Amino acid sequence: MDVELAEIRDFLAEHAPFDTLPADVLDRLPSRCTVSYARRGTVVLRPGDRGDRLYLVRSGAVDITDDGHLVDRVGAGSGFGMSALVEHAPTRYAATAREDTLLLELPQPDFDALVAEHPAVAVHFATTHHGRITAAITQLQTPARGSAVLKTAVRDLLRVDPVSVAPSATVAEGARAMTEAGVSSLLVMDEGGLIGIVTDRDLRRRVLAAGVSPDRPVAEVMTPDPVTLPARALALEALLEMTGRNIHHLPVVEDGRVLGLVTTTDLVRLERSNPVYVVADVQRQADVAGVVEQAARIPAVVGQLVREDASAADVGRVVAALTDALTRRLVVLAESALGPAPGRYAWVALGSAAREEQGLGGDQDHALVLADDADPSDPWWAALAERVTEGLEACGLPRCDGDVMATNPRWRLRVGGWRAQFGRWSDEPAPDAVLQAAIFYDMRAVHGEAELVEGLRAEVVPLGGRSDLLLAHLTAQAARMRPPIGFFRGFVLEDAGEHRDTLDLKRGIAAIVQLARVHALRARSTALGTGARLLAARDAGVIAAETATDLTDALELLSYLRLRHQAAQVAAGEAPDNHLDPRRLGSLDRRHLRDAFAIVRAAQQGLSSRSPQVG
Amino acid sequence: MGLRELLPGRRARPTPGTALADLAAASAVDPRTPLAQVQLLALDLETTGLDPRRHEVLSVGHVPVVHGRIVLARARHELVRPQGPVGESAVHHGLTDDRLAHRPDLALVLPGVLEALRTGDVEGAEDARPVRRVLLAHFAQIETAFLSAACRRLYGTDVPLQVVDTLTLAQRMLRVPTPELASGRLRLDACRRHYRLPRYRAHSALTDALACAELFLAQSAELAEQHGRALRLADVLAR
Numbered sequence: 001m002d003v004e005l006a007e008i009r010d011f012l013a014e015h016a017p018f019d020t021l022p023a024d025v026l027d028r029l030p031s032r033c034t035v036s037y038a039r040r041g042t043v044v045l046r047p048g049d050r051g052d053r054l055y056l057v058r059s060g061a062v063d064i065t066d067d068g069h070l071v072d073r074v075g076a077g078s079g080f081g082m083s084a085l086v087e088h089a090p091t092r093y094a095a096t097a098r099e100d101t102l103l104l105e106l107p108q109p110d111f112d113a114l115v116a117e118h119p120a121v122a123v124h125f126a127t128t129h130h131g132r133i134t135a136a137i138t139q140l141q142t143p144a145r146g147s148a149v150l151k152t153a154v155r156d157l158l159r160v161d162p163v164s165v166a167p168s169a170t171v172a173e174g175a176r177a178m179t180e181a182g183v184s185s186l187l188v189m190d191e192g193g194l195i196g197i198v199t200d201r202d203l204r205r206r207v208l209a210a211g212v213s214p215d216r217p218v219a220e221v222m223t224p225d226p227v228t229l230p231a232r233a234l235a236l237e238a239l240l241e242m243t244g245r246n247i248h249h250l251p252v253v254e255d256g257r258v259l260g261l262v263t264t265t266d267l268v269r270l271e272r273s274n275p276v277y278v279v280a281d282v283q284r285q286a287d288v289a290g291v292v293e294q295a296a297r298i299p300a301v302v303g304q305l306v307r308e309d310a311s312a313a314d315v316g317r318v319v320a321a322l323t324d325a326l327t328r329r330l331v332v333l334a335e336s337a338l339g340p341a342p343g344r345y346a347w348v349a350l351g352s353a354a355r356e357e358q359g360l361g362g363d364q365d366h367a368l369v370l371a372d373d374a375d376p377s378d379p380w381w382a383a384l385a386e387r388v389t390e391g392l393e394a395c396g397l398p399r400c401d402g403d404v405m406a407t408n409p410r411w412r413l414r415v416g417g418w419r420a421q422f423g424r425w426s427d428e429p430a431p432d433a434v435l436q437a438a439i440f441y442d443m444r445a446v447h448g449e450a451e452l453v454e455g456l457r458a459e460v461v462p463l464g465g466r467s468d469l470l471l472a473h474l475t476a477q478a479a480r481m482r483p484p485i486g487f488f489r490g491f492v493l494e495d496a497g498e499h500r501d502t503l504d505l506k507r508g509i510a511a512i513v514q515l516a517r518v519h520a521l522r523a524r525s526t527a528l529g530t531g532a533r534l535l536a537a538r539d540a541g542v543i544a545a546e547t548a549t550d551l552t553d554a555l556e557l558l559s560y561l562r563l564r565h566q567a568a569q570v571a572a573g574e575a576p577d578n579h580l581d582p583r584r585l586g587s588l589d590r591r592h593l594r595d596a597f598a599i600v601r602a603a604q605q606g607l608s609s610r611s612p613q614v615g
Numbered sequence: 616m617g618l619r620e621l622l623p624g625r626r627a628r629p630t631p632g633t634a635l636a637d638l639a640a641a642s643a644v645d646p647r648t649p650l651a652q653v654q655l656l657a658l659d660l661e662t663t664g665l666d667p668r669r670h671e672v673l674s675v676g677h678v679p680v681v682h683g684r685i686v687l688a689r690a691r692h693e694l695v696r697p698q699g700p701v702g703e704s705a706v707h708h709g710l711t712d713d714r715l716a717h718r719p720d721l722a723l724v725l726p727g728v729l730e731a732l733r734t735g736d737v738e739g740a741e742d743a744r745p746v747r748r749v750l751l752a753h754f755a756q757i758e759t760a761f762l763s764a765a766c767r768r769l770y771g772t773d774v775p776l777q778v779v780d781t782l783t784l785a786q787r788m789l790r791v792p793t794p795e796l797a798s799g800r801l802r803l804d805a806c807r808r809h810y811r812l813p814r815y816r817a818h819s820a821l822t823d824a825l826a827c828a829e830l831f832l833a834q835s836a837e838l839a840e841q842h843g844r845a846l847r848l849a850d851v852l853a854r
Contacts, residue, residue, distance in 0.1 A: 005687055005821070005825070006822070007813075007816070008687065008825075011813070031688050032687070032688065033687050034684040034685060034686055034687060034688075035684065035825075035828070035829060036683060036832065037683075037829065038836075039837065039839075058813060059812055059813045099811070100811060100833060100836070102812055102813065102829055102833075
């Protein structure tokens with residue numbers, strides 16, 4: 001038989017994975033297929049259906065949904081229905097025609113034969129299938145806020161006004177308009193309505209390659225009636241439309257009016273701010289310079305999260321995860337340069353990094369916990385600490401002023417050494433040493449043998465909780481961190497230095513952190529996060545339920561204001577700090593801030609009156 | 616429009632044993648049959664012109680539509696050697712005398728078409744009793760007129776066909792006045808654009824038959840939505 005279904009054959013030849021097939025296989029494939037049609041809104045597959053064929057979208061588009069959540073949008077040249085074929089089980093997802101859709105169907109026996117003979121085809125469909133499962137699971141795991149593409153509306157991606165011409169304009173005029181505006185696409189508008197689009201690719205293919213005169217009207221080379229998106233559509237939908245249709249520009253329309261244009265570049269930029277991608281990219285780096293390069297993306301990630309209105313607690317966790325990723329990668333790189341570690345150990349984060357409550361601009365606080373059979377005097381440990389610390393410094397995390405870092409031999413101890421150290425802090429506390437010690441009660445393994453740290457903390461936390469002296473010192477410390485309660489009236493502000501006339505948000509945050517730490521110790525809880533500690537203290541009856549709630553809310557507010565402040569600084573090219581100018585706050589934020597400080601103050605007073613006192 | 620209207624009066628019985636007799640013996644489809652159960656044969660002919668008395672068939676393309684699906688495995692495309700030269704018409708279909716010189720005569724191709732117009736053909740006995748397939752074409756007058764003329768020439772008679780015409784459906788659904796007959800093919804592209812169906816670059820009898828079948832699927836889906844119920848054959852049959 002001739003290749004008489006040449007149109008179908010050519011269509012298949014243009015799309016993965018069929019483009020990899022030998023010509024004779026491709027020639028025979030169309031005659032294996034049937035063609036069906038689904039009107040917009042028609043359900044093509046229901047979950048649980050026994051799928052017996054692979055569907056390929058010939059024209060139109062199909063939405064793949066999992067329990068109502070959009071998992072993928074399939075455009076011309078892409079397939080669906082493979083979950084049943086790959087798994088030999090009932091269909092997982094619903095497939096609904098989003099537009100009037102022409103479908104090419106390949107029956108299961110032919111699909112099986114194709115997959116058996118052509119591994120590339122098998123890999124393609126297994127990957128697509130796997131990708132959809134991953135997407136579906138991701139959706140399940142992000143009930144409230146997901147990645148930026150799930151959360152951001154295309155309206156928020158529009159940056160510049162689109163460039164447009166009338167249909168009667170010549171191709172040359174259109175090209176000039178694009179060049180002048182520095183854009184890669186041109187909208188063709190007739191009486192205010194969008195009738196077509198011309199892209200760089202069109203100019204190349206339909207004008208230059210086709211030998212069309214640039215004096216012809218632009219209407220002759222445009223793509224008529226381009227696909228558009230409503231302004232409220234999610235970036236995810238734009239992403240799916242673009243990948244599904246292999247296009248790079250999508251006009252955004254509201255009430256028949258073109259608001260602007262979303263491009264693949266916009267989406268790539270957005271998606272690169274996804275913390276998951278940053279973590280993955282960090283893990284791929286082969287040298288310190290690469291890790292440093294990835295670290296530079298973190299402020300943008302935080303900025304994006306703040307714009308998405310993520311909670312400060314969420315952002316803290318994300319920053320901690322990113323810092324952990326940097327640290328882990330640096331440790332692994334150091335290990336591969338220095339050779340294997342001379343013993344079992346854990347690299348631990350201290351302070352806010354351990355509590356996963358970092359903002360931007362924090363410094364380094366870390367230590368090493370070695371197994372009892374390791375030799376702390378081995379120069380390998382110091383070399384590791386120096387390499388990692390230096391790397392983190394290059395990543396923008398300054399060294400700790402108080403030298404609470406693994407580079408300090410005092411903080412490279414065996415488990416037994418740490419146990420003795422915590423014992424000294426509990427039993428014979430010299431006030432200054434204790435104040436410095438507080439940070440060590442916030443200790444979390446980042447790399448290595450986490451159980452060394454867990455075992456240690458399980459011992460020393462109850463020990464500290466039983467020490468009235470330690471509790472008294474920590475209580476005094478928490479009470480001394482006076483939040484600027486009076487700022488609302490006359491602004492109690494920093495009165496000297498470069499942060500004059502600003503409010504140090506860290507003081508309010510630190511007060512709550514210290515309160516939570518001492519309460520958790522009293523509750524003998526090994527919880528690390530401030531919120532978790534307050535809950536543990538509440539459950540143990542150490543503090544009233546409303547105190548726990550109030551302090552948690554106050555912490556969230558202060559941290560949120562700090563984040564917003566820092567994100568704005570980063571956006572303006574400044575170094576992030578904790579010093580907020582209260583005159584730049586709205587009246588509502590100011591009132592809330594005053595309330596937050598009042599809560600902290602009340603909690604401090606309550607603590608002082610009920611706790612052991614030191615002179 | 617069926618052949619009945621083109622050929623008023625009595626019709627002779629076809630000679631037994633011929634493909635035409637087998638088609639005549641197959642039962643016609645009850646117009647009340649749900650459309651989803653009807654089998655159709657999308658057919659397109661490339662010809663040297665529009666008048667079956669003066670012009671000739673150069674190629675035949677057909678593909679069945681079975682229970683709402685186009686069955687590509689049964690798509691067929693035959694080139695036909697004409698008695699005379701293709702002349703100027705080559706401009707339209709790209710079929711040259713050279714290309715057709717070694718192709719079979721219409722007399723050899725026609726039985727295959729008549730077989731495809733009913734079930735129970737050589738490829739399998741799917742029904743106890745053969746049933747006719749409804750002829751599906753865009754501007755079906757060309758196909759019916761040339762088929763009828765060929766049958767009368769070869770068998771001395773012809774068989775009435777049930778016809779679905781996507782051009783008639785388009786006119787009815789879009790409520791447009793009768794278009795220029797000569798622009799049938801352009802109209803097929805225009806109708807397909809209306810449904811955003813893919814654009815076909817090359818034209819051949821089979822491509823056009825497939826294009827027509829796809830258009831029909833789109834039209835019947837829209838029509839069913841307009842009616843708010845599943846269609847019957849009568850809803851789309853040419854009147």
